Structure formats: structure tokens, C-alpha cells
Amino acid sequence: MSSNKVIYAIYNDDDVLMDAVKKTRAAHHHIEEVFTPFPVHGLDKAMGIAPTRLAICAFIYGLCGLSFATWMMNNIMISDWPQDIGGKPSFSYIQNMPAFVPVMFEMTVFFAAHLMVITFYMRSRLWPFKEAENPDVRTTDDHFLMEVAVKGDEADMVTFFQNTGAVEVKVIEKH
Amino acid sequence: MYTFSSKLKTLSIVLILLGIFGIGYGFLTAPKNIEDVQKILDAESAHHGGGHHEAAKEAAHEMPKVLPAQQNQSVEKEVAHESEEVVMEAKDTIAVKPLDTVATDSAKVAVANVEHHDGEYAAPAEHHQTEAEAHAEHEDHLKHVLTQLQNKPWAALYVACIFIMLISLGALAFYAIQQVAQAGWSPVLFRVMQGITAYLPVGSVIFFVLLILAGMHYNHLFVWMAEGVTQKGHENYDKLVAAKSGYLNFPFWIIRAAIFLIGWNLYRYFSRKNCLAQDESSDNSFYKKNFKMSATFLVFFIVTESIMSWDWIMSVDPHWFSTLFGWYVFASFFVSGITTIAMVTLYLKSKGYLEFVNNSHIHDLAKFMFGISVFWTYLWFSQFMLIWYADIPEEVTYFWTRIELYNLPFFGAVVMNFVFPILILINSDFKRLTWVVVMAGIVILFGHYVDFFNMIMPGTVGDRWFIGIPEIGSLCFFIGLFILVVFTALTKVPLLAKRNPFIEESKHFHY
Numbered sequence: 001m002s003s004n005k006v007i008y009a010i011y012n013d014d015d016v017l018m019d020a021v022k023k024t025r026a027a028h029h030h031i032e033e034v035f036t037p038f039p040v041h042g043l044d045k046a047m048g049i050a051p052t053r054l055a056i057c058a059f060i061y062g063l064c065g066l067s068f069a070t071w072m073m074n075n076i077m078i079s080d081w082p083q084d085i086g087g088k089p090s091f092s093y094i095q096n097m098p099a100f101v102p103v104m105f106e107m108t109v110f111f112a113a114h115l116m117v118i119t120f121y122m123r124s125r126l127w128p129f130k131e132a133e134n135p136d137v138r139t140t141d142d143h144f145l146m147e148v149a150v151k152g153d154e155a156d157m158v159t160f161f162q163n164t165g166a167v168e169v170k171v172i173e174k175h
Numbered sequence: 176m177y178t179f180s181s182k183l184k185t186l187s188i189v190l191i192l193l194g195i196f197g198i199g200y201g202f203l204t205a206p207k208n209i210e211d212v213q214k215i216l217d218a219e220s221a222h223h224g225g226g227h228h229e230a231a232k233e234a235a236h237e238m239p240k241v242l243p244a245q246q247n248q249s250v251e252k253e254v255a256h257e258s259e260e261v262v263m264e265a266k267d268t269i270a271v272k273p274l275d276t277v278a279t280d281s282a283k284v285a286v287a288n289v290e291h292h293d294g295e296y297a298a299p300a301e302h303h304q305t306e307a308e309a310h311a312e313h314e315d316h317l318k319h320v321l322t323q324l325q326n327k328p329w330a331a332l333y334v335a336c337i338f339i340m341l342i343s344l345g346a347l348a349f350y351a352i353q354q355v356a357q358a359g360w361s362p363v364l365f366r367v368m369q370g371i372t373a374y375l376p377v378g379s380v381i382f383f384v385l386l387i388l389a390g391m392h393y394n395h396l397f398v399w400m401a402e403g404v405t406q407k408g409h410e411n412y413d414k415l416v417a418a419k420s421g422y423l424n425f426p427f428w429i430i431r432a433a434i435f436l437i438g439w440n441l442y443r444y445f446s447r448k449n450c451l452a453q454d455e456s457s458d459n460s461f462y463k464k465n466f467k468m469s470a471t472f473l474v475f476f477i478v479t480e481s482i483m484s485w486d487w488i489m490s491v492d493p494h495w496f497s498t499l500f501g502w503y504v505f506a507s508f509f510v511s512g513i514t515t516i517a518m519v520t521l522y523l524k525s526k527g528y529l530e531f532v533n534n535s536h537i538h539d540l541a542k543f544m545f546g547i548s549v550f551w552t553y554l555w556f557s558q559f560m561l562i563w564y565a566d567i568p569e570e571v572t573y574f575w576t577r578i579e580l581y582n583l584p585f586f587g588a589v590v591m592n593f594v595f596p597i598l599i600l601i602n603s604d605f606k607r608l609t610w611v612v613v614m615a616g617i618v619i620l621f622g623h624y625v626d627f628f629n630m631i632m633p634g635t636v637g638d639r640w641f642i643g644i645p646e647i648g649s650l651c652f653f654i655g656l657f658i659l660v661v662f663t664a665l666t667k668v669p670l671l672a673k674r675n676p677f678i679e680e681s682k683h684f685h686y
Contacts, residue, residue, distance in 0.1 A: 101556065
């Protein structure tokens with residue numbers, strides 16, 4: 001195959017884009033990527049993208065935070081130096097637990113939130129000096145772009161995408 | 176139109192009958208006089224053998240560990256200010272110790288032995304008691320146990336009655352919120368909610384009768400109603416209650432109750448009437464009327480709900496007070512109301528009556544069940560932790576009695592109302608599965624029954640609690656009545672509102 005060639009099909013309406021995505025999938029063309037200026041509801045389903053597991057990560061991170069807070073408070077307040085502070089019972093963790101719950105709660109939320117965000121950045125390869133991967137500047141404003149790998153007859157594919165309501169169809173050689 | 180399935184109708188009638196037998200059994204087996212109590216106590220001590228002294232000693236040794244060490248000392252200093260509960264407990268222990276009778280009472284030895292019922296130090300007095308004094312103490316103890324045991328069937332009835340009535344009130348509050356918020360997802364469920372709130376008038380009447388019976392001294396559920404509590408020099412005189420008698424007096428209390436119940440029922444009646452009128456109308460005037468009425472109701476509701484919680488629940492412990500109690504009670508029955516809506520919806524859906532309800536609607540209800548469960552826990556913990564942390568004796572006795580005497584129900588309620596739902600309903604896929612939502616719903620509803628049990632029982636029956644025939648019977652009776660009334664009401668009108676401005680959106684709701 002010839003192929004590191006891709007087609008950029010550009011649309012100016014999210015409904016047209018959704019239809020085009022469905023048609024493209026039905027015609028068994030492989031969609032590499034879709035660029036949109038805002039989240040298009042249902043696009044991931046139409047493209048057949050697997051659901052995110054970020055929530056599961058967050059749950060596990062939350063458990064880590066809870067464990068960490070429990071270990072920390074137990075270590076500091078009960079094991080290491082069990083002082084009598086204002087008569088609070090520091091004989092065992094459970095006896096003084098109500099006083100530790102605010103810490104346990106906040107730590108759970110802190111770990112769940114921050115580690116999930118970091119996971120998101122890592123998985124979506126986002127960082128401060130990252131070079132933007134935008135194929136067409138208009139896609140951040142008011143245009144939608146679908147990138148499809150060229151396989152088989154190029155001209156046929158171009159006609160196919162023109163028929164899906166694209167305002168522009170480009171064939172690009174990718175490096 | 177829904178037709179009441181004959182099986183469900185039979186079930187509800189069977190529950191009602193079983194409930195009546197259970198309630199009747201509870202009243203018939205309650206002791207009539209102190210001779211009966213003496214027999215019960217004798218039977219108990221014979222049954223338990225001689226293990227009480229050990230138990231008492233152990234309990235006494237456990238004490239300092241359970242609460243901060245300074246607790247006992249502060250109790251000693253605060254003797255005069257101690258709540259009546261502790262005074263009662265003191266009576267128990269003093270009478271019990273020489274006789275070696277009631278094991279559970281001795282759990283409170285550490286608190287009790289620092290004071291006498293008239294404010295003297297009891298610990299030394301105990302050993303110098305003359306026989307006549309011991310006899311008088313014993314009589315007092317028997318009277319105290321008699322009151323508790325006679326309260327038991329009443330309290331069982333009261334808890335079940337208020338809980339089931341408040342479930343329909345919770346559903347009504349949820350319904351009003353949905354109207355005012357102009358929710359786009361819920362209009363397909365409005366008729367289900369209206370069906371559930373149909374129990375409110377029935378429940379209110381029964382509950383109001385119970386309140387009047389309490390006022391007519393058929394029971395001792397409310398200590399502040401007892402004879403002579405506000406009368407100086409009377410043996411029942413209670414300075415703290417007397418100081419509150421401007422608020423806690425029967426006429427004012429019953430008038431408040433009447434206003435609250437009538438107000439809620441009026442809203443329910445007119446809201447349903449307007450909703451039905453909206454079906455036949457050619458414009459949205461009835462919808463707008465309902466909107467305004469719901470907004471007004473919510474204002475009325477939140478004020479009356481708060482006062483209601485002081486009047487009907489907090490006043491069984493008239494020496495104790497908590498500021499966020501109203502919210503706490505609200506969260507408890509609000510989540511129960513939402514859970515009931517979800518369960519009735521799932522039942523009707525499974526019978527094929529709710530064409531437009533899809534699993535997104537169920538997902539939303541389950542999300543509310545989850546969220547409000549956490550909200551309940553937040554208030555439960557806030558109330559508990561603030562009092563535990565400051566450890567002021569006059570406040571902390573409330574939790575003291577609950578942790579010592581109601582340990583399993585007290586912490587069990589947190590497991591059922593928080594730990595279980597948070598682990599089950601956190602998953603978005605699970606919230607769409609009928610069996611998961613039903614299972615979580617059953618646990619939540621039972622958990623909140625236990626929550627109300629924990630609120631009422633310690634102040635009325637003390638350590639004499641048990642979830643036995645009177646409690647289960649009362650619950651059966653009110654559940655049966657609830658099913659009968661709610662599903663009869665559902666047969667009266669179509670299950671889908673016709674001309675609600677949001678009904679189309681609701682039919683196509685998809686999350």
C-alpha cells in the first residue's frame with residue numbers, strides 16, 4: 001500500500017459531522033481522528049471509541065488516599081506519640097477516629113482528584129510545552145475535521161467524503 | 176390505566192392483618208403493673224444466671240476507654256445538670272446492684288454510680304442503705320422498667336407510623352422540587368409520585384390520633400407530658416422541662432402538629448388536582464399555578480419540617496437539643512422517599528405500565544438515592560462528631576445511651592445507609608440495573624427505619640429495646656397499608672400526564 005496518505009474531510013456543522021462519521025463507519029473506512037472545537041455529544045459512541053476508565057482510576061486513587069490518611073494519622077497520633085491532647089482517647093485508632101475523619105475524607109478527595117487529573121494529562125499527552133497537533137487552525141474555532149487513512153482507490157474515497165456533506169476534502173501526505 | 180394486581184392486594188391485606196396481630200400481641204403482652212415487671216425481672220435473672228456482677232465490672236472497666244478519660248470526672252461535677260435519662264439509670268443501678276437483676280442496666284455503672292437520683296453521691300450511699308430505702312429504690316426501679324415496657328408497643332407503633340408517613344412526605348417534597356426546578360426528566364414519574372403521596376392523608380390521620388393518645392396519657396412516649404413535670408414541689412417536677420414548657424405544652428404542640436399535617440395535605444390535594452386539570456386544559460395556567468404553589472409549599476415545608484422534627488422526634492429526649500437535627504431528619508426521610516419512588520417505578524415498569532420510563536430515568540433516581548444517602552451520612556456524622564468532640568455531658572448523654580445500649584443499630588444504620596449504597600451505587604452501570612437498584616433500595620429503606628428506631632427508642636424504652644413482634648408487626652401493618660393506599664391511588668388516574676410542558680422532553684430523556 002502506498003500509504004501514509006490521509007484524507008482531511010472538513011465540516012462546518014456537528015450534525016453533518018455525526019452523519020458523516022456514521023456513514024464512514026458503515027463504509028468501513030478507518031477513522032484516525034476527529035478534531036472538533038467543542039465536545040460533540042455522542043461522537044465517541046458514533047466513532048466506536050471504548051469508554052474511558054478514568055473513573056475506575058479515580059476510585060482506586062481515592063482508596064489509596066484513604067489508606068494513606070489512615071496510616072498517617074494512626075502512625076502519628078496513636079503509634080508514635082500517643083499523647084493525651086485535651087482528653088481525646090488515643091489508645092487505639094478506632095477510639096479517636098471521629099477526629100480523623102475530616103482528614104481521611106479530604107485526603108481521599110485530594111488523591112482521587114489530583115491523581116486522576118494527572119492520569120488524564122499523561123494518557124492524553126498534555127503538558128505545558130507540548131507542540132499543538134492541530135491539523136487545521138479552523139478546527140479550534142468553527143470547523144470539524146475528520147482524518148481518514150487512505151486505503152484503496154484515492155479518487156473514490158474523495159468522492160465518498162464529498163458526498164458526506166464535507167465543505168472541503170484534502171488528501172495529505174503524512175510523515 | 177393501572178390495575179391493582181390481585182396478588183399485590185392480597186399481600187398488602189395479609190401484611191395489614193399480620194401487623195394487627197403483631198401490634199395486638201405487643202399490647203397484650205406488655206406488663207400491666209409492677210408485679211408483672213417483678214416476674215419478668217425474676218425470670219430474666221434466673222435465665223441469665225449469676226453473670227451480672229462480672230458483666231457489670233467489665234462494663235465499668237471498659238468505660239474510661241470508650242469515652243475520654245475526663246468524662247467521668249466531668250459527669251461528677253455536672254451531677255445537678257445531668258439529663259433525666261442518667262437520673263433514671265442511676266435509679267436502675269442502685270436498685271439492681273444488691274438484687275443482681277438486670278444485666279444491661281449495669282452497663283451504665285460508671286455514669287450512674289457517681290450520682291443518686293436526688294443529686295447526692297450514690298457510690299457511698301449505696302452501701303449504707305437501710306432496708307426500707309432499698310425497698311423504695313427497688314419500687315422506683317420497677318416503676319421505671321414498667322414505664323419502659325409499657326412504652327414498647329407504643330414506641331414500635333410510633334416509629335413505624337412516623338417513618339412510613341414521612342416517606343410519603345419525602346416523596347412529596349421531591350415532587351415539589353421537581354416542579355419548581357422544571358426538571359425535564361421527571362414528568363413521566365409525576366403520577367407515580369402522586370400515587371406515593373396518596374398515603375400522606377391516611378398516614379397523617381393515624382399519626383395525629385397517636386399524638387392525641389399520647390397527650391391523653393395512654394402512654395409515656397413524651398416525658399414532658401407527664402403529670403406534674405412543670406409543677407414545683409411535685410415529685411415529677413423537672414426544672415429543665417418546666418423551663419421549656421412555653422414551647423413544649425400539649426395544646427400548642429398539638430395545634431402545631433395539626434397545622435403542619437393540614438398544610439402538607441392541602442398542597443398534595445391541590446397539586447394533584449391541578450395536575451389532572453392540566454391534562455384537560457387548553458393552556459398552561461394549571462401548570463403555572465402548580466409551579467407557584469410548589470414554591471410556596473417548599474418554603475412552608477422547610478420551616479414546618481424543622482419544627483416537626485423537634486416536636487415529634489427530638490422531644491422524646493426533652494433534655495437534649497441539636498441544631499442540625501431538622502436537616503438530619505429531613506435527609507433521612509427524603510432519601511427514603513426517593514428510594515420508594517424508584518422502587519414503585521421499577522415495579523410498575525416491570526409490569527409494563529410505564530412505557531416511557533427508560534433506564535436513564537432509573538439512573539437519575541439511583542443517583543439521587545446515592546447522593547442523598549451521602550448527604551444523610553454527612554449530617555449524621557456532623558451531629559455525632561461535634562458532640563463527641565466537645566464532649567459536653569448534657570449533650571453527650573444522647574450518644575452515650577445510643578452507643579452503649581444500641582451499639583449495633585446505631586452503627587449498623589451507618590453501614591446500611593452509607594457504606595452499602597456508596598459502594599453499590601457509585602457505578603454508573605449498576606445504577607441502570609433493576610436488581611441492583613431494588614437491592615440497594617431495600618437496604619436503604621431498612622437502614623432508615625433503623626435510623627428512626629435509633630432516634631425514638633432510647634428516649635422511650637431505653638435498654639428494653641428489641642426488634643421483635645411488636646416492632647415488626649407495626650412495620651408490617653404500615654407497609655401493608657402503604658401498599659394498599661398507594662396502589663389503589665395509582666389505579667385512579669392515567670400513569671402519564673398529558674399536557675405537562677416538559678412531558679415530551681421527559682419521554683425522550685436519555686442520559
